[in-house]
Every structure is written in structure tokens, then in C-alpha cells.
Amino acid sequence: MSSEDDLQLAREASAFYLKFSESVLKETPGHLKLAESVSAGFTQYAYAFVAFDAEKIDTKNPKVAAQMRERAARLYARAHRHAMVALERSHPGFGDALRKPDTKNPLQLTKTQVPLAYWAAASLGGWISMSKDAPDLVADLPLSMRLAELAWQTNPTYGQGALASLMGTLEAAKVGGSRPKAQAYFDQAIALSQGKEAGPLVAKAEGVALPAEDRKQFEQLLQQALAISQAHRSLQNEVMRERAQWLLSSVDELF
Structure with a gap:
């Protein structure tokens, strides 16, 4: 879908693609590339087709905009969950190590884990931005930064500047x-x-x-x-x- 430049066509096709990919991922949960694709897809869909639409109508219809932000938050959360599950499967104990850094045994990523960490960070950041009234979630912003920093330490040029x-x-x-x-x-x-x-x-x-x-x-x-x-x-x-x-x-x- 990344080469598609028709936004309406991409919007219409994305929902089916995401649901199908997610169902395949459930059958092959250890597939890192598929987990990356699913996490990226949900993050991009939330950003491009839900959160942005909410911004555009916020002043004219704040109630509907708030509902759309709630939906975007759920989509970002879904993306984050898929990325974190894959990281945990490829590195048992990853979540605990992320929340409780060990200076004697610092957490490091392999190059194959960098895309997952990027999308985990981006989706968590998006989720937080849609949930400003959830202080416990907002308090997790340092985790998003930590994920991005881990990816940066391994491959700072990832995504042609995306990271x-x-x-x-x-x-x-x-x-x-x-x-x-x-x-x-x-x-x-x-x-x-x-x-x-x-x-x-x-x-x-x-x-x-x-x-x-x-x-x-x-x-x-x-x-x-x-x-x-x-x-x-x-x-x-x-x-x-x-x-x-x-x-x-x-x-x-x-x-």
C-alpha cells in the first residue's frame, strides 16, 4: 500500500488488509515481519484516516471529534500491542527490561527488531496523544522515548529519516x-x-x-x-x- 497515492482507495482497501493480516498473524505469532506490517498498518491507518479527521472537525463538531480520537486511541493501542508481543517473543523479558532498565545488562536490539521498536514507539506516542485525559497512559511517554532510543542506538538511519x-x-x-x-x-x-x-x-x-x-x-x-x-x-x-x-x-x- 505504501506506493499507492490515492488516499480514498487506500482508505477503502486498508480495513480489509489489516483484518486479514491480523488474522494471519494470530496463526503465526512469531513472524516478526508480519507483526511489523500489522503494527505499521494500524498505526498509519489511525494517523491518516482517524486522528487527522478528528483534528479537522474538532472546532465544528467536538463531540464527534472526541469519539474519533477514542477510536484512534484504540487503533494505536492495537498497533502497540502487536509490536510489543512480537518483541517479547523474540526477546523474552523485553517488556520488563524496558520498564526497569538494568545498567549492568543494558537492553539492546538486533537490526531485525528495530522496525518493531520503531512502530511500538510511534504507536504508543500516538495512543498517548489521543488520551490526554488518561494520566496513567500519559506517564508512559518515557517508554515511547526508550523504544525509539533503543532503535536509534542500533540503526539511526532507519526508515530514511523516519526514526x-x-x-x-x-x-x-x-x-x-x-x-x-x-x-x-x-x-x-x-x-x-x-x-x-x-x-x-x-x-x-x-x-x-x-x-x-x-x-x-x-x-x-x-x-x-x-x-x-x-x-x-x-x-x-x-x-x-x-x-x-x-x-x-x-x-x-x-x-
């Missing part, structure tokens, strides 16, 4: 986070994407320019994202194109 962009987003979101550090992650993500991915530019606009109240940089980054999404058609870039356009249309309310 670096996630690191920037998490750094910007955490209490006491460093804006320069977040910007450095985003800049690395942009460099790794080699001008082919719009996501890191949108992430930098929201994670750095928006909180800094730098409208000029915000608009420049989003315009660059639009240009990339037009030149390099893919599902991810089409999602980012829609988000960039919506953010630009909302710029007067944001600044």
Missing part, C-alpha cells in the same frame, strides 16, 4: 525537551530523506516552528513538503500533502 523524525517529535513533546536537540533530529531526518519524503518537513514545522511561533519558517517548511509530495508520489507523501495543506489553511488560527 530521526520520530526522535525529534518525542524530544519536542516531552516535558523539558530541548528545542535545539529536536531541531537537530529533524534536520537529520530531512537529510536522510534525500528530498523524497515530506514527513520530516511537516514534523519540523509542527515540532519546532509552531512552538517557536516562527510563522515564516512554518510556512516555508510546509511549502517545501508540498513540493516534495508532488514530485514523489506515495501514500505517505499524499498523507503529508493533505496535512500540510490543512495546516497552511489554518495558519491564521495557529499564529
Whole structure:
């Protein structure tokens, strides 16, 4: 589906694909690549087709938007569960080691585990962002950061900048986070994407320019994202194109 640039077609096809893949995964729970695909699919579906839709209608219909955020939270939770189960199967005791780091025997990932850790981190971050009224869950943000950091330690270039962009987003979101550090992650993500991915530019606009109240940089980054999404058609870039356009249309309310 990643090469599909028709968002409506992707939306219609994704539900069947996810349910089918999930049912196959239940029969082969130790299949890491399939677990990665299922976790990625639920995370991307929640982000592109549920959480974003909730944002767009929040001011006009907050009740429906809240219901959509609850659904997005459930989808993110599902994605996170699949990734964590696979990590636990490939590394018994992984969950306990994640929550209670042992400095004498630090947790390390293999390269084959990095994608699962990435999607576990991204889905948990998304789940938390949809559940701001659940303090116990919000308190798990450091776990999302820990998962991303573990992936970073093994393969910082993962996903052509996707992991670096996630690191920037998490750094910007955490209490006491460093804006320069977040910007450095985003800049690395942009460099790794080699001008082919719009996501890191949108992430930098929201994670750095928006909180800094730098409208000029915000608009420049989003315009660059639009240009990339037009030149390099893919599902991810089409999602980012829609988000960039919506953010630009909302710029007067944001600044």
C-alpha cells in the first residue's frame, strides 16, 4: 500500500488488509515481519484516516471529534500491542527490561527488531496523544522515548529519516525537551530523506516552528513538503500533502 497515492482507495482497501493480516498473524505469532506490517498498518491507518479527521472537525463538531480520537486511541493501542508481543517473543523479558532498565545488562536490539521498536514507539506516542485525559497512559511517554532510543542506538538511519523524525517529535513533546536537540533530529531526518519524503518537513514545522511561533519558517517548511509530495508520489507523501495543506489553511488560527 505504501506506493499507492490515492488516499480514498487506500482508505477503502486498508480495513480489509489489516483484518486479514491480523488474522494471519494470530496463526503465526512469531513472524516478526508480519507483526511489523500489522503494527505499521494500524498505526498509519489511525494517523491518516482517524486522528487527522478528528483534528479537522474538532472546532465544528467536538463531540464527534472526541469519539474519533477514542477510536484512534484504540487503533494505536492495537498497533502497540502487536509490536510489543512480537518483541517479547523474540526477546523474552523485553517488556520488563524496558520498564526497569538494568545498567549492568543494558537492553539492546538486533537490526531485525528495530522496525518493531520503531512502530511500538510511534504507536504508543500516538495512543498517548489521543488520551490526554488518561494520566496513567500519559506517564508512559518515557517508554515511547526508550523504544525509539533503543532503535536509534542500533540503526539511526532507519526508515530514511523516519526514526530521526520520530526522535525529534518525542524530544519536542516531552516535558523539558530541548528545542535545539529536536531541531537537530529533524534536520537529520530531512537529510536522510534525500528530498523524497515530506514527513520530516511537516514534523519540523509542527515540532519546532509552531512552538517557536516562527510563522515564516512554518510556512516555508510546509511549502517545501508540498513540493516534495508532488514530485514523489506515495501514500505517505499524499498523507503529508493533505496535512500540510490543512495546516497552511489554518495558519491564521495557529499564529
